[in-house]
Amino acid sequence: MSEFDLIARYFARPDRGHPPSVLLGVGDDCALLRPVQQQQAISMDMLVEGRHFLPGTDPIALGHKCLAVNLSDLAAMGARPVGFTLALALPDIDEDWLQGFSTGLFALADQHGCALIGGDTTKGPRTICITVFGELDAAGALLRSAARTGDDIWVSGTLGDARLALSYRLGERTLDENALAQCAPRMDRPTPRNELGMALVGVAHAAIDISDGFGGDLGHILTRSGVGATIDVDALPAGPTLARQPVTLRREYCVAGGDDYELCFTAPQAHRQAVLDAACRTQTLVTRVGCIDALPGLRLTDHSGSDLRLTYPSFDHFITP
Ligand code: ADP
Ligand code: MG
Secondary structure: OOHHHHHHHHHHOOOOOOOOOEEEOEOEOOOEEOOOOOEEEEEEEEEEEOOOEOOOOOHHHHHHHHHHHHHHHHHHHOOEEEEEEEEEEEOOOOHHHHHHHHHHHHHHHHHOOOEEEEEEEEEOOOEEEEEEEEEEOOOOOOOHHHOOOOOEEEEEOOEOHHHHHHHHHOOOOOOOHHHHHHHHHHHHOOOOOHHHHHHOOOOOOOEEEEOOOHHHHHHHHHHHHOOEEEEEHHHOOEOOOHHHOOHHHHHHHHHHOOOOOEEEEEEOHHHHHHHHHHHHHOOOOEEEEEEEEOOOEEEEEOOOOOEOOOOOOOOOOOOOO
């Protein structure tokens, strides 16, 4: 099979319509976009085998995940997904892998009305690089720099179960079959919170998606906004499997687990009901976990407000623990 046969068979989808802002998709030298909203949001994420996913990962789950992590960045800005490009390096043409990968990829793409508009395909160590394009109206994006003193801090969904599944797979701990069946999908098939993100425009101030761990990612909001925060670690919404683990592990994985792809956002206290309404409309769980302070730094307390003096490293590809 040639490179062009591969693209035509697995990625072209000539029979599919495009969203209104996509004039031309796969097949020419460039895709053509005609933005219908006022602002475009663009983000890129690269997944490398052995670094972001283990060799032998189910290709359907991988197709889902590599788009999900990109959609999650659009969610964190409150942008509506429009389209994406796909750069693929593959060690060989494995049709079972391509069939599974494209199935997982397009199932999620179609769910979000996000069209594949182009890409590049080459031979090499298995690497998947996606760029997503989204749109925002005049109300604008949820920026990391927009948190204000006195804001509530909220988290969508639950935290830590993806990290728990990873620790099992790395042989760091054991889990029974039921527990693993519950938490593994959180690692393999994360749910990007795009509907919630869009509903929060005009309601929330700052937002970020939690990919490297809640504490570290909230830290980006604090730095960019020039503020601090106090978090009730025991209010963090642990995943159902993690919630049954010892308290020290629950706290660690909620604060510093990573791979959650939930939203962390801040909103003025006067918008509490509006946040709950947005969550209800989009059928997404939200939990209030702390508040933004003028004093810089991140303070982690227990439920009674006592400082836990916890520090966890956030994930960084270039720092080996
Ligand atoms: P060129 O050599 O002009 O850059 P390519 O041969 O790389 O073009 O690609 C031909 C067409 O197929 C282009 O429209 C490109 O966007 C698309 N394409 C290539 N690889 C992929 C892919 N992995 N997914 C989607 N579209 C792809
Ligand atoms: Mg070209």
